[in-house]
Amino acid sequence: MRILAIVAACITLTGCMTAGETVSFKASNPQQQALMRDGQPALVSRQKSSLVLVRPASRQLQANGRPVFVVGINNLSRQPIDFRVAQVEATQHVAGSDFEMKIVTYEMLVQEEKNRQVAAALLTGVAAGANAYGVSRAGYGTYTTPNGRTGTFYSPTAAAIAQGNATAQNDVMIAATVETGQRNMATLEQSVIKDNTLMPGEWYGGQLHVAPPTDQGDGGPKSYTIIITVGTDRHVIDVSQGQAAT
Structure with missing residues (x-):
């Protein structure tokens, strides 16, 4: 119920965004699965101590706007584990080069x-x-x-x-x-993801706001990677963002 409430709040916060682009996910290892949740693309990533579910916060993203994702985290271990927003990374890949994409925190x-x-x-x-x-x-x-x-x-x-x-x-x-x-x-208080200690078996989640990826000028999709660290687990999420189909 908590995760459903978070998703509803996320939709409320991002509902003012105009249509323009959509995202898709690619499973980068056997511990990941790309799937659909309620008609939207999503990705499940499982590591030794944690499971991460990622999906876009809205069905379409504003062109040149910040991509916003709903992130759900589950502690699979028998010990408390920490999630820190400062440890989340995002990197855009352009013509063989990598560029940092800032994570927009709750405080920002x-x-x-x-x-x-x-x-x-x-x-x-x-x-x-x-x-x-x-x-x-x-x-x-x-x-x-x-x-x-x-x-x-x-x-x-x-x-x-x-x-x-x-x-x-x-x-x-x-x-x-x-x-x-x-x-x-x-x-913002209810929906944006923040630092959190997850107890064994606990779910936690919220919105993750990322700085806009740079337009590559060729009209093609923008490729970037989000790394979500939970305890000692690193979940590498490959994202492709491009124009919505008309």
Whole structure:
């Protein structure tokens, strides 16, 4: 049930991604099996003390965006084993050369979300300021007498109505900004994989965010390897990412 909940949270976090590319896995040794899970490609890798299940977090990935995977880890041993995000590696293979792909950690994602919230707060403040300026002119109007003379007047009632409307609009904008930020933080907390000690027989998992692979310019698939270390086990995951079939 925990793994199913994680997968659901992963889908929630990545659902805003636009379609563009898909991934496939290749079993690189007899201890691995490429398969399909709920219509999506997946790979199971078994080592002496652990089993790792990897699948994409969404059915299609955003072109030039970060690939996100759901990783499930099972401790097969009789002893606690550690998983450390810092030990996860990703390497892209291009024309015989290897290039590091940064693992985007939970802490990095939280900082990005904080930066996004600051930007959103600034935009909300600008919008609220515009409303306030509009209210400062509310209640004023012009009139023309029968003999053609014009003048200005001020209506306290109209000003009070405008002030109430502006305050309500500002409250809604601010509340929406805060609520979105809190919801995004909660989703990150629930879904992104972190350091964890797995007890014997325990499953643990979550989202693994990886820096985008470099476009090779020929329109062909991008090839990279993700190495997930669990205790002393090294699970080598070969990934091919390319344009989705139309």
